[in-house]
Amino acid sequence: MSLELTLHEVALAFGRTPRGLRIATWHVSAGAHVAVCGPSGSGKTTLLDALAGLRRADEGGIVWGSLDISKLAQFELDRWRRDNMGLVFQQFELFPGLSALENVILPFRFTAWSLPSGARESALDLLERAGVPPTRLVACLSRGEMQRVAIVRALVRRPVIVLADEPTASLDRATGTEVTALMRALCREVSATLIVATHDRALANSLDHVYEIEDGMLAPAVQEEAA
Numbered sequence: 074m075s076l077e078l079t080l081h082e083v084a085l086a087f088g089r090t091p092r093g094l095r096i097a098t099w100h101v102s103a104g105a106h107v108a109v110c111g112p113s114g115s116g117k118t119t120l121l122d123a124l125a126g127l128r129r130a131d132e133g134g135i136v137w138g139s140l141d142i143s144k145l146a147q148f149e150l151d152r153w154r155r156d157n158m159g160l161v162f163q164q165f166e167l168f169p170g171l172s173a174l175e176n177v178i179l180p181f182r183f184t185a186w187s188l189p190s191g192a193r194e195s196a197l198d199l200l201e202r203a204g205v206p207p208t209r210l211v212a213c214l215s216r217g218e219m220q221r222v223a224i225v226r227a228l229v230r231r232p233v234i235v236l237a238d239e240p241t242a243s244l245d246r247a248t249g250t251e252v253t254a255l256m257r258a259l260c261r262e263v264s265a266t267l268i269v270a271t272h273d274r275a276l277a278n279s280l281d282h283v284y285e286i287e288d289g290m291l292a293p294a295v296q297e298e299a300a
Contacts (some may be wrong), residue, residue, distance in 0.1 A: 075104040075253065075264045076138040076157070076233050078124070083133035087119040092289040093118060093131070099281075099291060103138075106257060106267040106276035111286030117270035118163075120286070125158060142273045155184065159227030159265070161237035161256070165219045167211045167226075173200055173218075174207035178224045192229070196237060199225040203255055217248035218289050221255060228259045235260050235268045241276050253279055274280065 079100040085091040092287045094116040101107050111117050115229045122128045123135060126142045136158070143149055168174050177196040181188050201222040211219060220240060227235055240256060241249035253276050260267045269280065277283045283294040 074233060074287060075266045077101060077103040077138045077267065078268075081134045081135075081136070083123070083135060084131045085087060085097060085116065085119050085123055085128075086131050088114060089117055094286065094291070095135070095291050096291050099284075101268065104266055105262050105282060106260065106280040107269070108280045108283045109268065109270045109279050109286065109291070110272065110274070110283060111175060115271075115286040116289070118238055120291075121238050121268065121270050125236055126154050127162060155180075157232055158234045158236065159230065159232035160234065161220075161223050161227045163242055164241040165223045167219055167222060169210065172208050172210055173205050173214065173222045175209055176222055177207075177229055179231060180199035196225070196229050204259075207255070216243050217245075217252060220248075220252050224252065224256050224259065228263065231263045233263070233265055235265045235267045237267070237271075239271055239273075241270060241271065241273045246275070249273060251274065252256065278284050 080096050081094045081100040109117050109120060119128070123130050129262055130143055135143050140153070142153065147151060168179070171179070174196055177200060178188060178192060181192050189281065195259060196205055203225050204219050205214065205218050214222065224240070237256065241252055244252060257267070257279070271274065271277055285294040
């Protein structure tokens with residue numbers, strides 16, 4: 074079951090921006106696919122980090138479902154994130170000396186001595202659908218293939234939330250479109266709530282809702298009228 078997101082009076086300081094990021098209220102419906110846009114340095118990654126619990130909000134509450142993660146102890150937060158969330162990082166965060174399959178199943182290794190039943194089969198199935206040879210070393214993959222591996226790794230545990238930071242930033246247009254389609258399809262299958270920070274307007278406009286960060290504020294983007 075996917076989770077809805079609600080923010081209340083959230084303040085996030087970052088970099089040298091005196092005002093930081095302030096969000097009076099923000100609601101994302103369970104299962105929605107949402108883009109957060111804005112120029113470099115506007116706070117997109119900072120916001121994703123706060124939504125993931127990788128950093129604490131300076132003020133306010135971040136509520137997933139009925140749980141305010143800002144009130145969790147660190148060990149509780151780490152366990153909650155592991156059990157509920159998949160993360161797609163801008164720099165992929167893959168291990169080049171491991172194969173695509175080994176990278177995908179690596180998160181399971183952090184929590185158990187042996188793989189859960191069906192985990193390897195699920196990883197192989199997702200990699201096949203992503204068009205990535207499972208035995209090929211990551212160091213030998215193209216950037217588009219690396220991003221597909223990163224997406225599969227984020228989805229293999231069937232999370233209820235997926236956060237993606239600039240997933241198409243280093244890809245050409247055609248590859249970016251393919252990666253976007255894969256990410257959305259896999260998120261739909263597990264009914265995950267998807268929030269993407271991106272500069273890519275084609276990616277943003279393919280999602281259900283688009284929000285813009287400007288001058289430290291988050292608001293619905295103004296949609297351009299079709300010609």
